[in-house]
Amino acid sequence: MMSSKIEKMTISNDSGMEVTCLNYGAILHSIRVPLSGAKVPNSIGANVKQKTEVLIKPKRLESYLTQDNYMGTIVGRFCNRIENSNFEIDGKPNLIDSNEGTNCLHGGSDGLNKKFWNVEKNGNGSSNEIIMSCESADGENGFPGNLKVQVVYGVTNDNKVTIDISATTDRQTPVNLTGHAYFNLNLSNDSTIKQHQLQVAADHFLPIKSDGIPLLETREVINTDFDFRRQQSLEKLLLSDDEQIISNNGIDHNFVLAQSHHSKSSEGGHQLPLGELVKAASLYSPSSNITMTLWTNKPGLQIYTGNHLGGEFKAHQGICLEPQFFPNTPNRPDYPNCLLKPGELYRHKMVYQFDDE
Numbered sequence: 399m400m401s402s403k404i405e406k407m408t409i410s411n412d413s414g415m416e417v418t419c420l421n422y423g424a425i426l427h428s429i430r431v432p433l434s435g436a437k438v439p440n441s442i443g444a445n446v447k448q449k450t451e452v453l454i455k456p457k458r459l460e461s462y463l464t465q466d467n468y469m470g471t472i473v474g475r476f477c478n479r480i481e482n483s484n485f486e487i488d489g490k491p492n493l494i495d496s497n498e499g500t501n502c503l504h505g506g507s508d509g510l511n512k513k514f515w516n517v518e519k520n521g522n523g524s525s526n527e528i529i530m531s532c533e534s535a536d537g538e539n540g541f542p543g544n545l546k547v548q549v550v551y552g553v554t555n556d557n558k559v560t561i562d563i564s565a566t567t568d569r570q571t572p573v574n575l576t577g578h579a580y581f582n583l584n585l586s587n588d589s590t591i592k593q594h595q596l597q598v599a600a601d602h603f604l605p606i607k608s609d610g611i612p613l614l615e616t617r618e619v620i621n622t623d624f625d626f627r628r629q630q631s632l633e634k635l636l637l638s639d640d641e642q643i644i645s646n647n648g649i650d651h652n653f654v655l656a657q658s659h660h661s662k663s664s665e666g667g668h669q670l671p672l673g674e675l676v677k678a679a680s681l682y683s684p685s686s687n688i689t690m691t692l693w694t695n696k697p698g699l700q701i702y703t704g705n706h707l708g709g710e711f712k713a714h715q716g717i718c719l720e721p722q723f724f725p726n727t728p729n730r731p732d733y734p735n736c737l738l739k740p741g742e743l744y745r746h747k748m749v750y751q752f753d754d755e
């Protein structure tokens with residue numbers, strides 16, 4: 399059902415992990431992870447596992463309506479940036495909305511993050527799934543094709559949060575959809591993510607121009623501060639003297655996932671089969687001892703260390719790990735193809751697993 403009032407929906411697993419989503423922006427609002435170790439009494443005196451919140455979120459739900467951080471939202475129709483808000487399909491230009499200088503960020507000013515989504519399943523009953531859908535009309539923000547999008551949020555008994563996004567179109571159109579939650583695995587997530595340790599399965603990353611658009615070059619991580627093949631502290635990264643990091647107040651870059659089949663645009667080859675998810679990254683907080691591991695079937699991983707967070711948040715209070723096609727793909731024939739055609743099904747599965755042992 400479509401509503402224009404923000405509604406909360408919660409699902410949980412057998413060990414008490416709770417996932418709460420909102421019908422606005424299909425937001426992932428809260429993930430409460432049960433901790434092993436001492437149990438604590440609940441409101442009726444029973445001893446239950448202590449839980450910790452691993453997302454940052456505004457104090458008031460209404461703040462989501464006016465935020466510009468894309469916090470928790472599903473971003474698209476094309477997450478990340480398209481240079482000069484323009485791309486060609488079959489030689490014909492498509493001019494799309496510019497909402498960041500001359501470029502288009504996260505699908506333009508009225509992206510999927512600003513929509514009230516239809517709730518198809520609200521998690522009540524035995525399904526353990528929240529399902530939402532929305533439509534983006536032909537020409538919305540300049541993109542061709544009526545795009546139908548569905549997102550399925552799930553939680554499994556081995557503490558995995560699954561986000562499964564699918565889309566169809568009636569005209570060829572570039573599609574790139576991801577989740578934009580800001581993680582902070584500390585016991586108190588008022589603190590920054592500086593003490594977190596990050597590992598990323600990438601031998602290469604995409605250096606960017608000052609407007610966030612990747613340069614033509616793909617750079618090796620070896621001998622740079624972008625080398626997360628072994629776990630590294632984010633504090634070390636944030637103190638880096640690399641111009642790419644200083645000028646962004648952290649990282650806001652795309653990593654080329656090592657095992658992904660990111661060969662050049664084979665027909666229908668814009669995604670890995672869902673059974674072949676790639677382990678993309680892991681994030682660890684010594685404060686909670688929680689490790690979060692991320693899998694995806696997409697070739698790139700945008701890592702954004704919350705460099706511009708302000709207002710009720712502070713810079714670096716959360717980190718986004720956003721699997722996706724590479725930025726500006728519609729203008730980069732050398733990147734894997736993101737064009738969705740009528741009759742095809744776009745699928746993006748993200749799995750975030752939590753473990754504190």
Ligand code: BGC
Pocket residue numbers: 466467468478610650651700702706718720
């Ligand atoms: C982008 C950042 C942008 C942020 C908006 C991220 O996905 O990479 O450049 O500032 O979204 O919150």
